[in-house]
Amino acid sequence: MVADFARVTRRLPDRDPFLQAVGFVLAINLIGSLPGVLSSPDTPWFRSLTKPWFYPPGIAFPIVWTAIFTFLGVALWLVWRSDSSGRWLAFGLFGVQMAFNVAWTPAFFTLEAPLIALGIILVLWGLVVATIAAFRRVDRRAAALLVPYLAWVTFATVLNFEIWRLNA
Numbered sequence: 001m002v003a004d005f006a007r008v009t010r011r012l013p014d015r016d017p018f019l020q021a022v023g024f025v026l027a028i029n030l031i032g033s034l035p036g037v038l039s040s041p042d043t044p045w046f047r048s049l050t051k052p053w054f055y056p057p058g059i060a061f062p063i064v065w066t067a068i069f070t071f072l073g074v075a076l077w078l079v080w081r082s083d084s085s086g087r088w089l090a091f092g093l094f095g096v097q098m099a100f101n102v103a104w105t106p107a108f109f110t111l112e113a114p115l116i117a118l119g120i121i122l123v124l125w126g127l128v129v130a131t132i133a134a135f136r137r138v139d140r141r142a143a144a145l146l147v148p149y150l151a152w153v154t155f156a157t158v159l160n161f162e163i164w165r166l167n168a
Contacts, residue, residue, distance in 0.1 A: 017081070024080070025073030031098065032069040035105030036062075045112050052162040068149050072098075075135060075145035082138045090134040090142075097127035114164035121157045128153050 041058070072094075079090045100123055108117035128150050136143035 020080075021074060021077045024077035025070050028073035028076065028098075029066065029069040031102065032065060032072075035102050039106050039109035041109060043109065046109065049163055050166040052159065052166065054162075055159065064152060068152055071145040071148060075139075075142040078139045078142040078145075079135055084138040086134060086137040090131065090138050093127060093131040093134045097124060097131050100124040100127055108160070114160060114167065118157070118160045118164055121153065121160050125150075125153050125157055 041061075076091075076094055079087050079094070100120055104117055104120045104124065107113055107120050111117075128146065132143050132146045132150060135146060
């Protein structure tokens with residue numbers, strides 16, 4: 001009986017990597033949500049803007065961003081675990097793109113500057129592409145986890161452009 005228990009527990013995954021992955025996911029979700037605490041679309045200025053026909057319902061944003069930040073956390077954890085020589089470049093690009101991601105919300109909502117936010121998100125788009133390429137050299141799974149992020153940033157770029165265009 002004791003031997004059976006020992007054999008089963010050896011097949012269970014090591015808890016440390018799981019806890020590390022959870023830590024990465026929580027950290028990226030926390031960092032990603034900070035701008036939302038400081039700024040909000042729930043302002044008279046934003047409500048008064050003309051929005052394009054494809055503007056999603058408000059509930060879509062927290063759901064999509066939580067999923068994306070979760071993917072980002074897992075992807076970053078996969079790169080962190082790797083011993084590839086390219087992981088430090090991947091980390092650096094990830095940090096820079098995350099800074100631009102975090103900068104977009106206050107630029108758009110706090111400064112009420114859609115054109116400045118458009119510049120930020122265009123740079124972010126390029127940084128996400130570069131981060132995917134760097135992650136791919138380290139761990140293809142990590143790169144694949146960033147593809148939904150690129151799709152959403154592409155959509156958000158078009159949305160930002162249209163809001164600026166319709167209200168310029």
